[in-house]
Amino acid sequence: MIRPFYRFIRAREKLMKVLFLLSSVFAVLALLVIFLFLMMRGIPSIANIGFFRFVFGTRWSVSDPNNQSFGILPMIVGSIYVTALATLIGVTIGLFTAVFLYKFCPKKIAKGVRQLINLLAGIPSVVYGLFGVMVIVPFLRNNVSSNGMGHGVLAASIILAIMILPTIVSITLDALHAAPEHYYEGALALGASKERAVFGVMLPSAKSGVFAAVVLAVGRAIGETMAVIMVIGGSPEMPNGSLFQSIRTLTANIALGAMEATGSILDAMIATGVILFVFTLFINVGFNLIKNKKKKPNKKKKPDKEEEATDEVG
Amino acid sequence: MSEQPLINVANVNLFYSDFQALKDINLSIAENEITAFIGPSGCGKTTLLKCFNRMTDLVEGCKVNGTITIDGQDVFDKSVDVNLLRKDVGMVFQKPNPFPMSIYDNIAFGPRTHGIRKRKDLDPIVTQSLQRAGIWNEVKNNLFKSALSVSGGQQQRICIARALAVEPKILLMDEPTSALDPISTGVIEELCQELKEQFTIVIVTHNMQQAARISDKTAFFLLGEMLEFGETQKVFSKPENEKCERYITGKFG
Numbered sequence A: 001m002i003r004p005f006y007r008f009i010r011a012r013e014k015l016m017k018v019l020f021l022l023s024s025v026f027a028v029l030a031l032l033v034i035f036l037f038l039m040m041r042g043i044p045s046i047a048n049i050g051f052f053r054f055v056f057g058t059r060w061s062v063s064d065p066n067n068q069s070f071g072i073l074p075m076i077v078g079s080i081y082v083t084a085l086a087t088l089i090g091v092t093i094g095l096f097t098a099v100f101l102y103k104f105c106p107k108k109i110a111k112g113v114r115q116l117i118n119l120l121a122g123i124p125s126v127v128y129g130l131f132g133v134m135v136i137v138p139f140l141r142n143n144v145s146s147n148g149m150g151h152g153v154l155a156a157s158i159i160l161a162i163m164i165l166p167t168i169v170s171i172t173l174d175a176l177h178a179a180p181e182h183y184y185e186g187a188l189a190l191g192a193s194k195e196r197a198v199f200g201v202m203l204p205s206a207k208s209g210v211f212a213a214v215v216l217a218v219g220r221a222i223g224e225t226m227a228v229i230m231v232i233g234g235s236p237e238m239p240n241g242s243l244f245q246s247i248r249t250l251t252a253n254i255a256l257g258a259m260e261a262t263g264s265i266l267d268a269m270i271a272t273g274v275i276l277f278v279f280t281l282f283i284n285v286g287f288n289l290i291k292n293k294k295k296k297p298n299k300k301k302k303p304d305k306e307e308e309a310t311d312e313v314g
Numbered sequence B: 001m002s003e004q005p006l007i008n009v010a011n012v013n014l015f016y017s018d019f020q021a022l023k024d025i026n027l028s029i030a031e032n033e034i035t036a037f038i039g040p041s042g043c044g045k046t047t048l049l050k051c052f053n054r055m056t057d058l059v060e061g062c063k064v065n066g067t068i069t070i071d072g073q074d075v076f077d078k079s080v081d082v083n084l085l086r087k088d089v090g091m092v093f094q095k096p097n098p099f100p101m102s103i104y105d106n107i108a109f110g111p112r113t114h115g116i117r118k119r120k121d122l123d124p125i126v127t128q129s130l131q132r133a134g135i136w137n138e139v140k141n142n143l144f145k146s147a148l149s150v151s152g153g154q155q156q157r158i159c160i161a162r163a164l165a166v167e168p169k170i171l172l173m174d175e176p177t178s179a180l181d182p183i184s185t186g187v188i189e190e191l192c193q194e195l196k197e198q199f200t201i202v203i204v205t206h207n208m209q210q211a212a213r214i215s216d217k218t219a220f221f222l223l224g225e226m227l228e229f230g231e232t233q234k235v236f237s238k239p240e241n242e243k244c245e246r247y248i249t250g251k252f253g
């Protein structure tokens, strides 16, 4: 015989189980719906425009209903260009920052600086955009630009570089701290300077962590929208290499159009979304491949080896 | 200069913040000798060893007074280039610590650090260092394999080769065999005997037989003090210090 109290507990347990299940179903469902929505609206639209004309078309023009053209190659190139430049700037600065915080400044300061850098990650992207419009763009226009333009490729890349900095710094720093300290001592004991020990031994031992940081940063940069729109200019032009050219990224293309677009134009936006989705998918898969790859040698390790004889991170 | 000892330690006191880890240490070490440091854990053997190549610099709040001279040069003098000092005074750690890179790159790391970059200059150094460390035959076909893929004893000999590759005068070894099996230990002990011809060796060991087998001089430490120092044979047959005798005969420690 079950007393009412226990019956209540059992019922509650069941209810919780259902709740947990529903919650996880919700997450999966959301992903599924977004995916289906993108595919169901986007793929017919791509087919309509013609895959090659869409992906390799160099002209994007939607304002004149009689002379529309939906080529997003400029935006694909634009996204890759801006992301690559931002990653180059962000990773360079981020690596040096991480190395500095790792061995070249007092521990207390390192802790403080690291927290400040992590604060950067919490700033909304529209604020980055404002900062870009009000500080970076005028600065570039007045001091650097060759054509009187402050908006464009470089401004967007700088803003993105700042935005990815926290990711690079904190993951790289964690990876450096996870690398065994006795490598560092070993290098110093051979007469290596601090720089030599860090760049010659510690950073290479942390390389899978650094790589993970770069991939995450690329993912963040390629998906960023608001801050980019505010400083990139937004012309659907093919990048010509100039750092001060007004161009458009895939994200900017969607956001700029999606507010007012209807009909076939809206479909083209969604189709752009599909392409962006494919890009980020590749980055994610790449990230997971790296993560799994760096774990493998660990598992294959023979038992007679030292447990710390490994360059894994995390 | 032959009567002047290679290493001379005079009135050395060392503090980790408030804790005094070395108390008024005096000893001298002659060239091409093996000196063993023995004593129970925590008595300051590693600490003294690390003074010789100033690895103590890495410890925050570590203060040393007194003088340590190597070849007549005070190692704690401000004018000393600590990187050059460490090139002259190589170190092998308790735990084998090869870098996570190929065997070749491990050995070449030191020479590269000191400006030797060309492959044709590095190759003979790598070969010779591995030969001196008695591991050439075991790894010569796998020079480009990860140094972490070999056994612990081999890793330790790679670390010895790595230290030898920068042509040090002195080799400091901090319990180099404590993490190894008896066979690897024997190999490294033999190696020490050979290396003694060209280098001066200071070895920390927990193993009394090891100290007795391979060293010329032995220093016994207890709680930061050096209680006995002399010819190994004499230290092990008739130690002057009563605590040293009890330690050697296994009555404590």
Ligand SMILES: Nc1ncnc2c1ncn2[C@@H]1O[C@H](COP(=O)(O)OP(=O)(O)O)[C@@H](O)[C@H]1O
Pocket: B016, B019, B021, B039, B040, B041, B042, B043, B044, B045, B046, B047, B048, B059
């Ligand atoms: N980095 C450090 N900071 C503070 N105390 C230390 C440090 N390293 C060693 N000590 C202390 O100094 C003493 C001597 O240590 P150590 O030289 O490592 O001894 P041994 O090598 O003889 O076992 C020990 O009491 C140890 O706790």
Ligand SMILES: [Mg+2]
Pocket: B045, B046, B047, B174
């Ligand atoms: Mg020790």
